[in-house]
Amino acid sequence: MKKVAVVLSGCGFKDGSEITEAVSLLVGLNQAGAEVSCFAPDIQIPVTDHLTGKPSGETRSLLAEAARIARGHISSLDKLHAKDFDAVAFPGGYGAAKNLCNWAEKGAQCDVNPEVKRVILDFYNSSKPIGALCIAPVVVAKVLGDKKVTVTIGDDAETAAEIQKTGAIHEECPVNDYITDRETKVVTTPAYMYGDAKPxxxxxxxxxLAHELVEWA
Incomplete structure (x- = not known):
């Protein structure tokens, strides 16, 4: 049985991991025969009220919020090492662009959380596959842009242009498909980058994506 790590960025699409995407990924990986373990950075993050769409003014533990999706079975990201797993995947949600990096603020000039960067490079250097959903491919593009990694975020021209500034290559893709880069072993899918997509x-x-990731692993 292949072991796949899933890196969450909180809980909720406005300030963390998109829940439908995260659950779909967990189900898909299990269906493909993988054993899944969840991880998240152990940091404090600002909270967005998902009813109003406005900042609530409070902060919460990203790790504790992500534990809601993982049913409490989650570890701090500093405990994730490529030697222990066959692949890694990052669900989308605005948390990927706000908490795993600050792409939401700086685009291609963003900084990536040091532990997130370490994990991506660890799996890349170990020649183990990396999956990313929705907006999360921008994090992979920022870290692996100098490797000319090919990713997709769908057909959003503005985000695609920023991705290409990192050195990465963007390829358009419909919501129900995925893009594979066989050189870097990166698999990406647009998911809710198409905001009106159905679950x-x-x-x-x-x-x-999940089946491709496990097959490569």
Whole structure:
């Protein structure tokens, strides 16, 4: 049985991991025969009220929030090492662009959380596959842009242009499909970058990504 690590960025699409994407990924990986373990950075993050869409003014533990999705079975990201797993995957949600890095603020000039960067480079240098959903491919693009990694975030021209500033290559992709870069072993799917997508369409792309990831592993 292949072992896959999933890195969460909180809980909720406005300030953490997109829940449908994260759950679809967990289900897809299990269906593909993988044993899944969840991780998240142990940092404090600002909270967005998902009813109003506005900052709530409070901060919470990213790790504790992500534990909601992982049913409490989660570890701090500093405990994730490529030697212990066959692949790693990053669900989307605004938390990927706010908490795993500050792409939401700086685009291609962003800084990546040091532990997130370490994990991506660890798996890349170990020649183990990396998956990223929705906006999360921007994090991979920032870290592996000098490797000319190919990723997708769908058809959002503005985000695609920023991705290309990192040195990465962007390829358009429909919501129910995924893109593979066989050189870097990176698999990406747009998911809710298509904001009006239906859950079954999002799941179809993530299901394909999950099976591709496990097959490569």
């Amino acid at each position: 079954n369409e999002v799941f179809a792309g993530i299901f394909g």
